[in-house]
Amino acid sequence: MAEIRMPKMGDGMEEGTINVWHKKEGDMVTSGEVIAEVETDKANVEISAYETGTLSKIVVAQGQTVPVGEVIAILGDAAVTNGGNGKNGSHAVSDAKPVSSEGVADYSAEEGTTTPVVPEKAEPTLVNASAGTRVSGEEGERVKSSPLARRIAEDLGVDLAAISGTGPNGRIKESDVRAFADKGVAAPKLRPAVESVVSTVSAKPAVEVARAAAVSPMTPMQPVAAGEDIKPTKMREAIARRTVLSKTTIPHFYVTMIVEMDRALALLKELNVDATDGKITVNDIIVKACAVALGKCPEVNSTWTPEGMIHRYAEANIGIAVGIEDGLIIPVVRDCHTKPLRTISSDAKALIVKAKNNQLVPSDYSGGTFTVSNLGMMGADEFIALINPPEAAILAVGAAVREPVVGANDEIKIKTRMKITLSADHRLLDGVSGAKFLQEVKKGLEAPFSLLS
Amino acid sequence: MATMRYQQAIRLAMTEEMERDPNVYILGEEVGQYQGTYRVTEGMLQKFGPERVVDTPISEIGIAGMATGSAMVGLRPVAEFMTWSFALEAMDQLVNHAAKITYMSGGRIQCPVVFRGPAGVGTQLSAQHSQSMESWYAHTPGFKVVMPAFPDDAKGLLKTAIRENNPVIFMEHAGLYGVQGDVPDDTEFLVPFGQAKIRREGTHCTLVAYSRGVHICLKAAEALAKEGIECEVVDLRTLVPLDTETILTSVRKTHHAVVMHEEWKNVGFGAELSARIHEGAFDDLDAPVERVGGADVPMPYAKNLERAAIPTDADVIAAVKKTLA
Structure with missing residues (x-):
């Protein structure tokens, strides 16, 4: 039994x-x-x-x-x-x-052997109950909170699930409950899970900030206009949590740089001349260039820890944003700092295939330290990406486009150029350090033989 | 009211009780002619004579056995251990006899004995002489365990101990013997067991300590107050009986607690305090109770290592900040 x-x-x-x-x-x-x-x-x-x-x-x-x-x-x-x-x-x-x-x-x-589940109370303060909002304290979706915070929340009729905890490990403290009750919004404070990139544990408080911000518990929700309600998929929900966490708790700033890709494309052409099992792609060489640049700029390969420390990662584990049906996922190519371009390429290929087939296991998409998101193949000239917490930065890659460029002697030349945009966490990085990283990426891609060493 | 040292307050308590009750007598190593290793019994042999201030052979089991036996037949002995570390020799007499005889005799035999002496850590006495073992006694049913932090308590609690009809473990702290304080002259000044004392009021965090730990916590509280963190310092005074209510009342006010002692942290008295707080004030806690204790190693002799093994006000401050995080 x-x-x-x-x-x-x-x-x-x-x-x-x-x-x-x-x-x-x-x-x-x-x-x-x-x-x-x-x-x-x-x-x-x-x-x-x-x-x-x-x-x-x-x-x-x-x-x-x-x-x-x-x-x-x-x-x-x-x-x-x-x-x-x-x-x-x-x-x-x-x-x-x-x-x-x-x-x-x-x-x-x-x-006897199972915990009796408290029936979900009709909570007037709860928002969006149909989307699975839970009464706090329910098994399975445990909201970390101090006993005192729970008692005060009950007294004040505040739902703990709607509060962002600022205590250790995101624990909701008395002050969080009172701040929420006073203002309707808890003070946001980043508590990312350092070890787990795609973890939704850390994402939890932020979505609740969003919930709280969207509808204060004091104001009943207005009926919505006619239309269709669609229950989001698990992935959609995770993306919602993760992006809200990212945009609401990380002070993003952005730096864009143009990279001339002619030499990199020529090199790829030569490398792929005898390719039998899959070619090395532009994205692969960008990942490689990022790995080399991360080695030179360790401050980019870091995280702001829940304890308020700066943790520098020993490895460059680079996530690759992969668009799949109704969402995206970021499988991680591990130890890019030690892998040659061809290994990065084959690893990335295998992960992308698994991603498209919904076959990724948690170890495939956790532990990243930096992310590359490439919409070049979708024709995007340039874009800015949201940092994947708890990482410090993400690189958004646009399309490589042939265009006229004014040369040193005012002559017009045709160059293949690509815009890359770094989104960076301002707690860890500044404009100069962000630009320096992009310079390193640019240096690698414009002198691509350096990436083969 | 007179200003005197902790060590003098203990002598005063014994002197007053010996004057009051002829059944009270002192025994121990070097308590008479040598007048006590820490001079606690200075002048007492001259005052009360060798029948009531008894120099014993170097045998802790003998001291404890004689004290327990004489208490069983009606005397009120105050037995001194040169340090509580030496009481390990007497553990069978203490635990198996003194603590149990009242129970084993169905209450027909009383054992009004006080075992006293210096405990605590520090001053480079190394592994075998520098240790704090109060939880051994607090763990054993039958003992009252008393650990005063200030001279007035030292007097009032020792007088209560001598009048107590059950065996009392009275642990002084060698590091506190020189501490000065006002001590009431009143010969009926008794400090009851089981009543903790708030040494400092505060609203943010409760610090629970005893013996020298109280002084460390007061120092930490003073430093924290400069940062705007107000700590309430609870001086337990007696570990058994334990004044749980005063602790809980304070925690219900501050919602945070740090428990502190010099003895080893692992399975130390702080674990009991932490458990009592969690049991009694769970819904009032805004963070887990933090424990500060000694490093779980036999005390090193080397001064720098010893300093690292003994908890300090800095450790208390760190624990307070952790619980308030």
């Missing part, structure tokens, strides 16, 4: 949606066998059984979303048939209630 719970498949994972059950109630399951596919905010992942037995109860139906740790199915002994019987002991499988509309299994108290 075993409970199968929604597994945590990454630091940032807080809930998962059952995409499909590969088994039905009553089916025999052997240990290691795939029983379901779960959609997280980053990828679709298969869940395997850890034990052999009969799938005696599916608790969470296909399409339902539950927090990490919730029981999603019950695995009976091998001999036990569907529905269970007295041999199941106190574990009344057949009594397991169906999933409520919020996606939370509503266990009765006598279940």
